[in-house]
Amino acid sequence: QVQLVESGGGLVQAGGSLRLSCAASGRTFSNYAMGWFRQAPGKEREVVAAISWSGGSTYYADSVKGRFTISRDNAKNTVYLQMNSPKPEDTAVYYCATRKVIYSGYANRPAQYDYWGQGTQVTVSS
Numbered sequence: 001q002v003q004l005v006e007s008g009g010g011l012v013q014a015g016g017s018l019r020l021s022c023a024a025s026g027r028t029f030s031n032y033a034m035g036w037f038r039q040a041p042g043k044e045r046e047v048v049a050a051i052s053w054s055g056g057s058t059y060y061a062d063s064v065k066g067r068f069t070i071s072r073d074n075a076k077n078t079v080y081l082q083m084n085s086p087k088p089e090d091t092a093v094y095y096c097a098t099r100k101v102i103y104s105g106y107a108n109r110p111a112q113y114d115y116w117g118q119g120t121q122v123t124v125s126s
Contacts, residue, residue: 002026002115004096009120012086020081022096022117030074033104035113036081038092038122048094049081050106059106064090086124093119 008020020036035050049070050059058070069082079096097113107113 002098004098004115004117006094006096006117006120009094009122011123011125012083014087014124014126015085018083018086018122020083020094020096020120020122022079022081024077024079024098029077031102032098033101033106034070034072034079035097035107036070036079037095037097037110037113038090039095039119040092043092045095045110047108047110050108051079052105053103057106059108061108083122086122088124088126090122091124092122094122095119 003025005023006020012018031053033053036048037045038048039045048061048064049068051070051072055072060068067085072079096117098115099107099112100114
């Protein structure tokens with residue numbers, strides 16, 4: 001059974017930095033694409049960043065490009081989201097997700113992901 005557990009959320013000042021982690025278990029982590037999504041109150045879940053199974057391809061939402069970085073450590077079965085210079089509008093619950101399709105590239109729509117973590121709250125103060 002695939003399990004994803006996010007950590008690292010919390011309160012951060014605008015302009016600071018925060019790193020989210022997502023630990024995966026239940027299958028061979030290195031064979032599957034991963035993604036980070038977020039959902040703010042009253043809004044739909046949206047992609048933040050995604051990474052292919054190999055780590056060779058990444059995708060970023062325009063709103064975070066140049067500020068956030070997604071990476072993966074296959075030895076630790078973990079995907080990270082480094083958040084630099086966060087803004088108050090980045091406040092949301094952040095989720096990591098993974099796909100059923102093996103050896104796939106990144107995907108940027110929630111419907112393309114099959115397994116989700118429980119989420120971690122990120123609050124950016126101005």
